[in-house]
Structure formats: structure tokens, C-alpha cells
Amino acid sequence: MIQTEATPNPESLKFxxxxxxxxxxxEEFQKKNIKDINNPFVKELLGFKGVELVLLSKNFLxxxxxxxxxxxxxxxxxxxxxxxxxxxxxxxxxxxxxxxxTKSDISNDETVKKIVEVxxxxxxxxxxRDGGDIKFKSFEKGIVxxxxxxxxxxxxxxxxxxxxxxxxxxxxxxxxxxxxEAQ
Numbered sequence: 001m002i003q004t005e006a007t008p009n010p011e012s013l014k015f016x017x018x019x020x021x022x023x024x025x026x027e028e029f030q031k032k033n034i035k036d037i038n039n040p041f042v043k044e045l046l047g048f049k050g051v052e053l054v055l056l057s058k059n060f061l062x063x064x065x066x067x068x069x070x071x072x073x074x075x076x077x078x079x080x081x082x083x084x085x086x087x088x089x090x091x092x093x094x095x096x097x098x099x100x101x102t103k104s105d106i107s108n109d110e111t112v113k114k115i116v117e118v119x120x121x122x123x124x125x126x127x128x129r130d131g132g133d134i135k136f137k138s139f140e141k142g143i144v145x146x147x148x149x150x151x152x153x154x155x156x157x158x159x160x161x162x163x164x165x166x167x168x169x170x171x172x173x174x175x176x177x178x179x180x181e182a183q
Contacts, residue, residue, distance in 0.1 A: 055150030142178030
């Protein structure tokens with residue numbers, strides 16, 4: 001059974017499943033990149049009128065829509081699409097293929113390791129509750145650059161979340177951090 005949850009972004013909705021949706025972590029897909037997407041489920045979902053972004057995580061997916069379509073039109077189509085997939089396939093939508101997404105490529109720098117640890121343990125779970133994700137991009141001269149994804153991408157309250165939540169937490173736990181910026 002698929003349940004939905006509102007997110008702080010009115011143009012985004014979170015769809016929860018008891019099935020594993022992704023066993024490779026959180027991945028975001030955008031309609032503008034549809035020609036480069038190989039996953040048939042994601043490609044079809046992005047093909048729905050009004051869907052502009054899809055974020056898949058372990059047991060939920062978030063859909064961000066355009067203002068031209070209402071949730072009352074789109075929500076039943078998305079639920080049906082998810083149910084149809086899991087009626088016919090028992091595997092996650094995103095499956096492990098190889099070791100493509102390892103964290104070892106980030107850095108051996110101790111400060112970066114601390115930043116990533118705080119993001120993973122303290123910030124990512126909270127952002128995931130709102131149907132989004134946060135990805136570490138870089139750390140240079142006291143500035144942490146992150147990417148907000150899913151429901152958080154383009155959300156009216158994301159800048160406040162970034163400055164008041166993420167920045168304050170990182171500055172508290174990692175003294176080398178001066179500020180956080182979205183990339």
C-alpha cells in the first residue's frame with residue numbers, strides 16, 4: 001500500500017512504500033535529463049504531464065510537479081504507477097549494479113569526513129522526512145557546498161533550512177565550518 005505525506009514544498013509530495021524503492025541510496029532524476037535516464041520506471045514517471053523531478057530513496061519517493069497540474073490529477077496516476085511496478089516486480093526500482101556509488105571517492109580529509117558524518121547522521125534523516133535529500137559537494141576555505149534534492153529543491157523554506165538548520169549544526173559539530181551554501 002502506498003501512503004502519501006505532504007512536504008513543506010506545496011509542489012512536492014512524498015510517496016511511502018513498504019517495499020524497498022532504492023537499495024543504492026538516494027537518487028534524483030529531472031525531466032530536463034529524461035533522454036539520459038535508462039530506468040524505465042523513472043522515465044515513465046517523468047513522462048507524466050506536470051512531473052518535473054523524482055527523488056527515490058530507500059522506502060519513499062518524492063515527486064515535484066509544475067503549477068499547471070493539481071495533485072488531485074497527478075497523485076492517483078503516481079500511486080497506480082508505483083503499485084503496478086511492485087505487483088509485477090519484487091525488486092527495488094533502483095538496484096545495486098556495481099560499486100558505482102562508494103563514499104571513498106569523497107576525500108580522506110578529516111574535516112570533510114566530519115562534515116559528511118554530521119550530514120549523514122544528523123541532517124539527512126530530517127531532510128528525508130520532508131521528502132528530500134542533501135548531498136555534500138565540497139569544502140573549501142570554511143565554506144561547505146551542498147546540493148538540496150527532491151522536495152527541498154526549489155522549496156520556499158529551503159534557504160532558511162540551509163542557513164538556520166544545516167549551517168548551525170555543521171558549525172556546532174565541525175569548528176572549521178564558517179558557512180554553508182547551496183550549489
